[in-house]
Amino acid sequence: MCGQTGYTAAVPELPEVETIVRRLRARLERRRFVAFRTRWARNTQPAARLVSAALRQREIVGLSRRAKFVVFALNDGARLLVHLRMSGRLSWQAPGGEADEQGVAPVRREHVRATWALDDGGRLLFEDARKFGRICWLPAGSDYWDADLGPEPLEDEFSVEALAAILRRRARGLKALLLDQRAIAGLGNIYTDEALHRAGLHPLRPSDTLSRQQVERLHTAIRDVLQEGITHNGASLDWVYPGGNMQSLLRVYGRSGEPCRRCGGVIQRLVVGQRGTHVCPACQPPPRSSRAAGAARAGRIVRLARERG
DNA sequence: TGAATTGTTATCGT
DNA sequence: AACGATAACAATTC
Numbered sequence: 015m016c017g018q019t020g021y022t023a024a025v026p027e028l029p030e031v032e033t034i035v036r037r038l039r040a041r042l043e044r045r046r047f048v049a050f051r052t053r054w055a056r057n058t059q060p061a062a063r064l065v066s067a068a069l070r071q072r073e074i075v076g077l078s079r080r081a082k083f084v085v086f087a088l089n090d091g092a093r094l095l096v097h098l099r100m101s102g103r104l105s106w107q108a109p110g111g112e113a114d115e116q117g118v119a120p121v122r123r124e125h126v127r128a129t130w131a132l133d134d135g136g137r138l139l140f141e142d143a144r145k146f147g148r149i150c151w152l153p154a155g156s157d158y159w160d161a162d163l164g165p166e167p168l169e170d171e172f173s174v175e176a177l178a179a180i181l182r183r184r185a186r187g188l189k190a191l192l193l194d195q196r197a198i199a200g201l202g203n204i205y206t207d208e209a210l211h212r213a214g215l216h217p218l219r220p221s222d223t224l225s226r227q228q229v230e231r232l233h234t235a236i237r238d239v240l241q242e243g244i245t246h247n248g249a250s251l252d253w254v255y256p257g258g259n260m261q262s263l264l265r266v267y268g269r270s271g272e273p274c275r276r277c278g279g280v281i282q283r284l285v286v287g288q289r290g291t292h293v294c295p296a297c298q299p300p301p302r303s304s305r306a307a308g309a310a311r312a313g314r315i316v317r318l319a320r321e322r323g
Numbered sequence: 324t325g326a327a328t329t330g331t332t333a334t335c336g337t
Numbered sequence: 338a339a340c341g342a343t344a345a346c347a348a349t350t351c
Contacts, residue, residue, distance in 0.1 A: 025328065025329060082330095097330085099329060099330070100328055100329055100330090100347095100349090101328090101348085101350095142348095143348075143349055143350080144347075144348045144349050145348055146328095146329070146348070148330095185341085186340095186342090187342095190341085193330090202329075203328080203329075252350090253350090287343080288343075288344080289329085290327075290328080
C-alpha cells in the first residue's frame with residue numbers, strides 16, 4: 015500500500031531513462047531511420063513532415079541520456095530528443111515481430127503515438143498514454159536546449175563545490191531547487207524525496223542555510239540514490255515503467271504511514287510546491303520558519319473547529 | 324468519481 | 338525590476 019494515496023505514478027527520472035537508453039542502445043546504434051510517423055502531431059517539433067524528411071536515411075551514431083531526455087545523435091550532427099514526461103515509453107520491435115517486452119507490460123496499440131522504421135526491418139515505438147511526451151529534432155550545432163539544463167549529478171563536474179554554489183546562489187526550498195532542471199538535471203519527485211531523507215534534510219529547508227557538512231551529505235545522498243537506482247534498473251511502481259527493482263529500496267516515497275527504516279518513526283506525506291512529498295519528521299527536522307507556519311496553520315484549524323462547535 | 328501525476332508557462336506578490 | 342512562489346494546463350488511470 016502507498017499510505018492514503020490510491021494512485022501513484024512511476025514517472026521516468028534519471029535512473030529510469032538511463033536504464034531505457036542502455037536497453038535500447040544495442041538495438042539502435044548504427045541503424046538508419048527509414049521512416050518516421052506520428053499519430054499525435056502536437057508532440058513533435060518541428061512539424062512531423064519536416065522531422066520525417068530530416069531523419070530519412072540518417073544513421074544513429076550514438077544513443078545517450080541528458081537529464082531525462084533520450085538523445086539520438088545522428089550522422090549529420092543533428093540530434094533527436096525524446097522526453098517521456100509522465101507516461102512515455104520507448105520499445106523496440108524486432109523485424110516482423112512483436113515488441114521486445116523484456117518480460118514487462120505489453121504494448122498498448124491505442125497508446126502508440128509515434129513510430130520509427132529502421133533499416134534492419136525493426137521498429138521503435140513511442141507509447142504515451144497521457145500524451146505529455148515530446149519528440150524534438152535539433153539541427154546540427156543547436157545547443158540552446160542544453161544551455162538551459164543544470165549539471166549531470168553523476169558526472170565529475172558535479173562536485174561538492176558545484177552543489178554548494180547552486181545552493182548558495184538562490185534562497186529556495188531544497189525540494190523546489192532540486193526539482194528545477196536548470197539547477198540540477200535529472201531529479202524528479204521520487205529521487206528528490208529519497209535524497210533529502212538520506213541527507214536528513216527537510217524539503218522546505220532554505221537552500222542557502224546548509225552547513226558545509228550538510229552540503230556534503232546532500233551531495234553524497236543525491237549521487238548514491240541515483241546510482242543505486244541505475245544499479246536496480248529504476249523504480250517500478252505501476253504500468254508506466256516496468257522492469258526495475260528500486261521501488262523496494264525506497265525509504266520514504268510512497269511510504270506515508272509506514273515506519274522509517276532508519277529511526278522507526280512514521281513517514282508523513284506533505285504537499286510542497288503542489289507535489290506529494292514524503293518525509294520522516296524525526297530524521298528531517300523542519301526549518302524554524304516552516305515549523306512556525308505549520309503551528310500557525312494548526313492553530314487556525316483548531317480555532318475554526320471550535321467556532322463551528 | 325475525482326485525486327494524483329510532471330514540466331512548462333503565465334501570473335501574482337514581495 | 339527581479340526573483341520566488343503559485344496556479345493552470347496537458348490527459349489518463351483506478
